[in-house]
Amino acid sequence: MKRTTSFLFVLGSTFLIAPSYGDVPVTKWGKPSLQGNWDFRTVTPFQRPASFADKEFLTEGEIEEFEAAIIAGREARAVANFDGEYDQRDLDVGYNQFYLDQGTTMTTTMRTSQLIYPTDGRMPAMTQRGRETAAYFRALQSRSPEGPEDRNLYDRCILGFNAGPPMRSGAYNNIMKLVQTESHVAIMVEMVNDHRIIPTNMSGSNLPDDMRLWKGDSRGYWDGDTFVVDTKNLTHLSRFSGTGQNMVLTERFTRLDENRLEYMWTVDDPEMFEDKFTAVVEMQLTDDDVFEYACHEANYAMPLMLSGARKQEASGEDDDTWLPSWSR
Amino acid sequence: MKTRNILMRFACFITLAALLHSCSQEDSINNATSDSLDQLNEHVMPDLSGIWQAVNTASWNLEGHTASKMPVTAVLGALGGIPAGMSVVEDGEIPYLPDALLQRDTNRADWTNLDPVAKCYIPGVPRSTYMPWPLQILQTDTEIFVAYEFGSNSRTIFMDRPGTEAPIPSWMGYSLGRWERDSLVVNVTKQVADTWLDASGNYHGPNLMVEERYTLIDENHIQYEATINDPDVYSRPWKISMPLYRRIEDNARLLEYKCVEFGEDLLYDHLRKDYDGPKALDGSLRE
Numbered sequence: 001m002k003r004t005t006s007f008l009f010v011l012g013s014t015f016l017i018a019p020s021y022g023d024v025p026v027t028k029w030g031k032p033s034l035q036g037n038w039d040f041r042t043v044t045p046f047q048r049p050a051s052f053a054d055k056e057f058l059t060e061g062e063i064e065e066f067e068a069a070i071i072a073g074r075e076a077r078a079v080a081n082f083d084g085e086y087d088q089r090d091l092d093v094g095y096n097q098f099y100l101d102q103g104t105t106m107t108t109t110m111r112t113s114q115l116i117y118p119t120d121g122r123m124p125a126m127t128q129r130g131r132e133t134a135a136y137f138r139a140l141q142s143r144s145p146e147g148p149e150d151r152n153l154y155d156r157c158i159l160g161f162n163a164g165p166p167m168r169s170g171a172y173n174n175i176m177k178l179v180q181t182e183s184h185v186a187i188m189v190e191m192v193n194d195h196r197i198i199p200t201n202m203s204g205s206n207l208p209d210d211m212r213l214w215k216g217d218s219r220g221y222w223d224g225d226t227f228v229v230d231t232k233n234l235t236h237l238s239r240f241s242g243t244g245q246n247m248v249l250t251e252r253f254t255r256l257d258e259n260r261l262e263y264m265w266t267v268d269d270p271e272m273f274e275d276k277f278t279a280v281v282e283m284q285l286t287d288d289d290v291f292e293y294a295c296h297e298a299n300y301a302m303p304l305m306l307s308g309a310r311k312q313e314a315s316g317e318d319d320d321t322w323l324p325s326w327s328r
Numbered sequence: 329m330k331t332r333n334i335l336m337r338f339a340c341f342i343t344l345a346a347l348l349h350s351c352s353q354e355d356s357i358n359n360a361t362s363d364s365l366d367q368l369n370e371h372v373m374p375d376l377s378g379i380w381q382a383v384n385t386a387s388w389n390l391e392g393h394t395a396s397k398m399p400v401t402a403v404l405g406a407l408g409g410i411p412a413g414m415s416v417v418e419d420g421e422i423p424y425l426p427d428a429l430l431q432r433d434t435n436r437a438d439w440t441n442l443d444p445v446a447k448c449y450i451p452g453v454p455r456s457t458y459m460p461w462p463l464q465i466l467q468t469d470t471e472i473f474v475a476y477e478f479g480s481n482s483r484t485i486f487m488d489r490p491g492t493e494a495p496i497p498s499w500m501g502y503s504l505g506r507w508e509r510d511s512l513v514v515n516v517t518k519q520v521a522d523t524w525l526d527a528s529g530n531y532h533g534p535n536l537m538v539e540e541r542y543t544l545i546d547e548n549h550i551q552y553e554a555t556i557n558d559p560d561v562y563s564r565p566w567k568i569s570m571p572l573y574r575r576i577e578d579n580a581r582l583l584e585y586k587c588v589e590f591g592e593d594l595l596y597d598h599l600r601k602d603y604d605g606p607k608a609l610d611g612s613l614r615e
Contacts, residue, residue: 035468146601148592158588177484179466179473181377186466186473186482194480197464197582205579213584215480290484292498296588297449297522306599313601 041103048121435529448591
């Protein structure tokens with residue numbers, strides 16, 4: 001409901017005047033409305049490309065140029081003739097260009113990367129433990145799977161590859177539904193059709209340390225006009241770009257205007273990374289619906305992978321292609 | 329109704345203070361414009377927000393049933409039995425068409441292999457409501473979000489798009505809500521035929537239509553009703569009803585039951601390396 005509407009009729013407008021937020025819709029209880037379906041697709045790179053070096057922001061002309069180059073690259077790829085014998089790149093990513101939905105525009109921050117800290121726009125170095133843990137999971141997922149647990153949580157449909165937390169634009173399904181009441185906020189990302197229910201006033205106590213959730217224990221509060229969500233108590237498998245179970249995530253949601261929601265998040269995980277890292281994008285309000293992404297119900301890949309692995313064992317074949325070529 | 333009266337009186341008081349003229353409750357309604365009445369109504373609807381849970385055995389069998397064994401009693405003993413329960417079906421039994429009843433019996437005979445929920449598939453509506461896990465309702469004017477702990481599933485009840493249809497079928501279907509006095513009425517259509525109504529083979533076809541009715545009968549209880557209609561399967565529409573209980577403990581919250589990791593054992597165990605048959609809980613091979 002917009003600030004300019006007359007809902008205050010019922011409450012008595014003479015003595016209940018809430019502060020003005022300009023173009024920002026406001027809830028009945030006086031907080032900025034965050035509710036809606038939000039599109040977080042972007043072609044803004046997560047890390048700053050080397051070509052931008054120390055450049056933090058782009059001009060409008062540079063943005064147009066960057067977006068045009070992305071589109072041209074996709075068009076070229078869509079009509080490329082791949083040689084199945086020598087070049088598997090179009091196959092082993094799982095999808096060809098037709099199925100990808102990564103957006104065509106940079107996020108409206110006009111930044112060269114989503115990462116804004118460290119200030120070079122690049123991920124901080126991993127600790128030794130971070131590197132060792134990453135190597136363990138890489139080896140696990142490189143081998144012929146002995147069971148579903150050998151595959152990552154995205155293959156298993158337990159977490160969405162772009163849903164985090166935190167959320168980050170990925171190959172497709174980059175849309176989030178946010179439902180807001182005075183006491184709770186629900187965040188449901190299409191990928192993979194699951195939710196977080198977040199109390200808005202830090203009510204109740206945090207979960208004890210030994211209770212771990214795939215999406216963590218999220219609690220929220222208002223910092224002025226910004227809704228802040230702290231998340232911890234993740235599992236050791238809920239790895240976001242190499243984080244571990246002791247990651248502390250802080251997300252900040254700020255409604256900028258009718259159509260934009262600033263989403264800024266910071267990961268603090270000194271066990272796995274030498275420094276914190278922070279990213280920001282501006283999500284766009286959309287009229288599109290969030291569809292039911294019934295991932296597990298249609299997970300034909302898992303039994304096929306396991307069947308294939310068992311057949312290879314039976315025939316004595318070794319196979320080192322369980323990681324797609326782009327991640328080897 | 330008590331809540332409605334209190335809010336109407338509050339609205340009158342506010343209007344009195346603001347407009348400096350007296351009004352009774354009736355005067356207030358009579359003098360209000362239709363727009364303001366709409367707004368008044370919008371603000372006195374019952375608030376269903378909260379954490380709720382069915383306390384019955386309908387998820388095992390909607391119809392009356394005595395306690396029985398499950399295949400896991402060899403491992404879990406007394407923990408692996410199905411508890412007895414009274415029917416939640418109006419008139420006691422589901423009015424199947426003759427051929428459909430045979431299909432139900434076929435389902436029942438092999439339910440542990442066939443029940444979609446055992447595989448951690450989305451239970452659909454109404455089964456999601458009476459699964460033995462809580463659900464949480466977040467109520468807003470335009471949509472009501474229902475989050476279920478089982479599978480971290482959810483659905484949206486759209487309050488602002490009457491007459492629309494789902495573009496595609498889905499496991500949870502397409503839910504359109506409206507208020508009828510103090511009851512939230514939800515029409516659910518376009519559910520895939522893959523869901524069951526319970527763990528006893530009770531099922532439906534692709535033309536299932538469900539009309540749910542949520543009525544807040546006091547602060548901590550919702551009377552839940554669902555009228556189930558599928559002319560391909562049943563001889564007439566039939567109704568289930570049960571209370572939903574508010575979880576009133578201070579630390580009540582929806583946790584995760586991401587059942588994929590459990591369904592994987594049923595779906596993929598035979599595809600594991602060195603699979604040698606079902607094991608006891610301690611990992612040893614059973615005799």
